[in-house]
Structures are given as structure tokens and as C-alpha cells.
Amino acid sequence: MNTDPNIRPKLFPEECLLRELARQPRLSIGIPRENPALETRLPLTPEGVAIVVEEGHSVYVQRGAGESIAYTDLQYSEAGAFLVDGAADVFSADIVLKIAPPTPEELLLMNDGSTVMSLLQVNGLSKESLQLMMAKRLNAVAYDLIKDQQKAFPVVNSLSEIEGICAISVISELMTSEHGGKGLLLGGVAGISPTEVVILGAGITSTAAAQTALAIGATVKVFDYDINKLRQVKQHLGQHVFTSVIHPNVLFRALASADAVIGNLRYINDSERFMVSDELVRTMKRGAVIVDLGVDQGGCFETSRCMTIRQPMYEVHGVRHYCVPNLSARVPRTASMALSNIFAPILLKIGRSGSVKQAAVESAGFRNGVYVYEGMMVNRLIGRYYGIASSDIGLLLAGY
Numbered sequence: 315m316n317t318d319p320n321i322r323p324k325l326f327p328e329e330c331l332l333r334e335l336a337r338q339p340r341l342s343i344g345i346p347r348e349n350p351a352l353e354t355r356l357p358l359t360p361e362g363v364a365i366v367v368e369e370g371h372s373v374y375v376q377r378g379a380g381e382s383i384a385y386t387d388l389q390y391s392e393a394g395a396f397l398v399d400g401a402a403d404v405f406s407a408d409i410v411l412k413i414a415p416p417t418p419e420e421l422l423l424m425n426d427g428s429t430v431m432s433l434l435q436v437n438g439l440s441k442e443s444l445q446l447m448m449a450k451r452l453n454a455v456a457y458d459l460i461k462d463q464q465k466a467f468p469v470v471n472s473l474s475e476i477e478g479i480c481a482i483s484v485i486s487e488l489m490t491s492e493h494g495g496k497g498l499l500l501g502g503v504a505g506i507s508p509t510e511v512v513i514l515g516a517g518i519t520s521t522a523a524a525q526t527a528l529a530i531g532a533t534v535k536v537f538d539y540d541i542n543k544l545r546q547v548k549q550h551l552g553q554h555v556f557t558s559v560i561h562p563n564v565l566f567r568a569l570a571s572a573d574a575v576i577g578n579l580r581y582i583n584d585s586e587r588f589m590v591s592d593e594l595v596r597t598m599k600r601g602a603v604i605v606d607l608g609v610d611q612g613g614c615f616e617t618s619r620c621m622t623i624r625q626p627m628y629e630v631h632g633v634r635h636y637c638v639p640n641l642s643a644r645v646p647r648t649a650s651m652a653l654s655n656i657f658a659p660i661l662l663k664i665g666r667s668g669s670v671k672q673a674a675v676e677s678a679g680f681r682n683g684v685y686v687y688e689g690m691m692v693n694r695l696i697g698r699y700y701g702i703a704s705s706d707i708g709l710l711l712a713g714y
Contacts, residue, residue, distance in 0.1 A: 343411060345358060346405065353414040358373070358653075359380075384647055401423060418443050433610075434456040475518055478520065480644050480645060502530075511524075512537070513535070520536055544559065571599075573602055576605045592630075600632035610639030622638060671711075
């Protein structure tokens with residue numbers, strides 16, 4: 315036994331820990347059942363719920379919420395969640411965790427001054443919803459705008475990796491005659507020219523998609539404005555991937571010969587906007603496939619329109635379009651586990667801060683995700699998109 319009085323004990327007495335927890339404000343967290351026609355993912359799995367409940371917070375889960383990710387009500391209950399039948403009981407919590415943006419009907423159920431957290435998905439978030447948030451003085455946080463200590467976007471990065479792999483899976487399916495395609499095999503076999511995949515935007519999604527496509531023998535071309543991002547793709551994947559900055563003539567030729575095109579250019583918190591015109595889509599091969607992963611923020615193609623996971627596809631100029639704002643909802647259990655790993659620690663940090671407001675004061679990364687603060691629009695680009703005047707959250711927090 316160490317008797318040196320200068321060495322502090324490594325164990326924290328349980329009684330002290332309980333007293334410390336008792337002094338911290340407790341959160342009530344609501345997880346509603348999503349509309350299964352539009353969304354199948356959940357923000358917390360039972361494992362994530364157990365982590366949050368263990369710290370003394372209350373989690374309310376609407377019955378049947380976990381069905382889409384193959385988790386039962388019993389599993390959530392055993393993790394410490396309170397099961398409730400009605401949506402009103404969930405939306406009356408201090409913090410409501412959703413995946414899809416809240417609807418006006420859902421917002422009407424929330425208490426004034428509470429907080430809703432969801433993905434942004436500007437095509438699913440209405441101006442009416444924003445006006446309701448402002449009228450009820452709510453706080454609204456977009457998962458996809460939250461930054462971590464490395465100034466990266468953990469939710470976007472996690473979902474991007476999943477969606478990059480899913481995009482290649484979707485293209486592979488849509489190329490087969492069974493799914494109405496030309497009967498092509500995505501990839502390459504001996505004696506036959508490989509299929510061509512063009513990816514607009516270089517990042518985690520593009521790298522995951524390119525890596526998957528290259529592994530099965532496809533020719534892959536990646537385009538972006540940022541030469542540094544292209545260099546990273548090249549360094550990660552090697553010389554087999556073609557990379558180019560967006561030169562019109564080079565891109566036009568690539569689109570004309572492509573069997574599939576993945577759009578992955580996003581605009582929120584970014585001033586650059588690029589969109590493939592209707593005229594260029596018309597020059598593509600008949601039966602080619604477009605997967606637009608940026609459709610939740612306006613889309614990368616003039617011909618894109620936001621669809622649902624139940625009805626994801628349509629055709630324009632003979633080109634097949636797959637445009638959903640939540641491609642990772644095709645694998646909702648995997649996506650939900652990835653999200654839960656991110657959200658559980660965020661909720662613990664909010665709990666230790668004492669409130670969402672204090673968490674925004676203490677963490678610049680979390681503050682970056684707040685787009686409505688106490689009923690005021692505080693994200694300039696989102697405000698501009700919906701025609702709503704915005705304020706600087708830094709000034710609003712200065713006196714807090």
C-alpha cells in the first residue's frame with residue numbers, strides 16, 4: 315500500500331461521485347418515432363441510452379421507435395429508458411433528439427424554450443417550422459454543423475463514409491436489368507471495358523465511394539475545386555484514381571462517357587456553389603445513373619429533386635436519378651450505431667455544462683451547430699436560404 319501523502323489517490327470515492335452527480339442539473343431527453351416512409355434511423359441505440367441514463371438523465375422513447383433498426387421496446391426499457399405511447403410525452407422533454415427536421419405539428423408539442431436537435435436537410439425543413447421555433451423561443455441544433463475539437467464535422471464524416479459505400483451499392487443495383495438498368499456489371503472483367511464512375515466533390519464520401527468502386531474494377535474520376543482535397547484522395551487511393559479540378563471541358567467529356575455520377579458537393583457554411591445543368595445531363599448516356607448525395611442542401615444537378623427512401627428514383631432525359639437526403643437510411647442499424655456513438659458523449663457534455671445555452675458558451679464546436687438560439691436565427695447562410703434575418707450568436711452569448 316502506498317503511504318506517500320504527496321501522491322493523490324487514483325480512486326474517487328463512490329459517495330463523492332454521487333454527491334457530484336446530484337449537484338448537476340438533470341436533463342430530460344425525448345426520442346420520438348420517426349415517419350418510416352421518410353426516415354428509418356434513430357439518434358440513440360439502447361447502448362447509447364444506457365450511457366446517458368447512467369449519468370442520471372431521463373430518456374423518453376416513443377414505443378415502436380426502434381423497430382426500423384431492429385431494436386425492441388424491451389431493449390430500450392432495459393437500458394433505462396421510459397417508454398411512452400404518445401408523441402406529446404416525448405416532445406415535452408427539455409431536449410428532443412430527432413433525425414429528420416421537425417415538422418410544424420411536432421414543434422407545436424414542444425415546450426417554450428426547449429431544444430430540438432436533428433439533421434439539417436433544408437429540403438425537409440420548412441420556413442413555417444423555423445418561424446414556429448422563433449415564436450416559441452426554441453433552440454435548434456443541426457447535427458451536421460457540429461464540430462469536434464479537431465474542427466471536423468463528426469456526424470457528417472461518420473455518415474459520409476457509410477453513404478459513400480452505399481452509393482456504389484445503389485449504382486450496382488440500378489445498372490442491372492433486374493432493376494430496370496442496361497444490364498451492366500459495375501466494375502471490370504477480363505476482355506471488357508470497365509464501367510466509369512464520376513464523383514463530384516472530394517472528401518470522405520468520395521474516398522469511400524472511390525475505394526469501393528476501384529476494388530471491383532471500375533474506372534473512377536474525382537472532380538473538385540480544392541486541389542488539396544484531390545491530393546488527399548490521390549494519396550489515399552493511389553495512382554489508379556483520376557483526379558481533376560473542375561475544368562468545364564474535362565468535366566463535360568467525363569460526364570458524357572460516365573456510366574454513373576455521384577454528386578457530393580455541399581453548400582451550407584460554404585460560399586461556393588456548383589450545379590450540373592439540365593443541358594449537361596442531356597448529354598449523358600441513356601441508362602446512366604446519377605446519385606445526388608447533396609440533394610438535402612439543394613442538389614448538385616439541375617435535374618435533381620428530393621425523393622424519399624420508399625420512392626427514391628425517377629428518370630430525366632433517359633438518365634436514372636437516385637436522389638434522397640438520407641442514403642444511409644438504407645442501412646439504418648449501422649447508421650444509428652454510428653450516430654449513437656457521437657450523440658451520447660455530446661449529451662453528457664450538455665449535462666455537465668448544465669444547459670444547452672451553457673454548452674454553446676463553453677464549446678465553439680457545439681455552438682457552430684446552433685442555428686436558432688432562443689428564437690433567433692443565428693446561422694447566416696440558413697437564414698439567407700429561407701429569407702430570414704440572422705443575428706450573431708457570439709453577441710447573444712456575450713452577456714450570458
